Amino acid sequence: xxxxxxxxxxxxxxxxxxxxxxxxxxxxxxxxxxxxxxxxxxxxxxxxxxxxxxxxxxxxxxxxxxxxxxxxxxxxxxxxxxxxxxxxxxxxxxxxxxxxxxxxxxxxxxxx
Amino acid sequence: xxxxxxxxxxxxxxxxxxxxxxxxxxxxxxxxxxxxxxxxxxxxxxxxxxxxxxxxxxxxxxxxxxxxxxxxxxxxxxxxxxxxxxxxxxxxxxxxxxxxxxxxxxxxxx
Numbered sequence: 001x002x003x004x005x006x007x008x009x010x011x012x013x014x015x016x017x018x019x020x021x022x023x024x025x026x027x028x029x030x031x032x033x034x035x036x037x038x039x040x041x042x043x044x045x046x047x048x049x050x051x052x053x054x055x056x057x058x059x060x061x062x063x064x065x066x067x068x069x070x071x072x073x074x075x076x077x078x079x080x081x082x083x084x085x086x087x088x089x090x091x092x093x094x095x096x097x098x099x100x101x102x103x104x105x106x107x108x109x110x111x112x
Numbered sequence: 113x114x115x116x117x118x119x120x121x122x123x124x125x126x127x128x129x130x131x132x133x134x135x136x137x138x139x140x141x142x143x144x145x146x147x148x149x150x151x152x153x154x155x156x157x158x159x160x161x162x163x164x165x166x167x168x169x170x171x172x173x174x175x176x177x178x179x180x181x182x183x184x185x186x187x188x189x190x191x192x193x194x195x196x197x198x199x200x201x202x203x204x205x206x207x208x209x210x211x212x213x214x215x216x217x218x219x220x221x222x
Contacts, residue, residue, distance in 0.1 A: 043212050044156070044199070044212040046209055094208055096208060098144075099143075099210065101210050105155050106155045
């Protein structure tokens with residue numbers, strides 16, 4: 001069966017520090033991969049979307065970047081965090097064409 | 113107009129009640145529709161896909177109305193454990209990208 005792992009689960013970072021969140025999927029090949037952010041009391045915002053290694057689509061202009069160095073690995077990064085980057089970051093995967101997303105357990109980021 | 117809109121609620125209902133949520137979407141090219149459940153401080157989990165003919169899974173029934181561009185979720189015989197936020201999701205045009213509503217909060221009380 002397919003599983004998705006995301007880490008770290010919680011982190012507190014100062015403004016201006018770098019960020020790296022990692023996500024891996026097991027049990028499937030060539031998944032679509034996604035990064036979403038959910039700010040406190042708000043909906044899920046799609047940040048990045050990837051259909052394959054090195055293929056990243058950025059959905060909104062922001063202080064973040066994403067990379068997909070391997071088929072089942074997706075990384076979210078920032079060089080310098082802003083206060084507004086605080087939120088609940090969720091990695092997800094889907095089988096191309098099905099539309100059904102399956103989420104990791106999320107990473108809760110607080111920028112101070 | 114937002115791409116996907118939901119009434120944020122909360123909907124406060126007694127155990128055993130029937131409750132329904134609607135979700136409207138703006139892109140008529142959308143083809144895939146879903147309901148997700150999200151518990152407090154947890155990740156969303158797929159509750160059910162919404163098919164053109166409608167579909168039922170136990171106490172849950174989902175419907176799609178393409179003409180009016182909305183989907184609905186009906187929960188019968190509500191349980192305390194149904195308390196959660198229900199998110200609708202619609203694909204963006206002809207892509208696999210899912211756009212989520214902000215969610216409808218349901219609170220079932222004894």
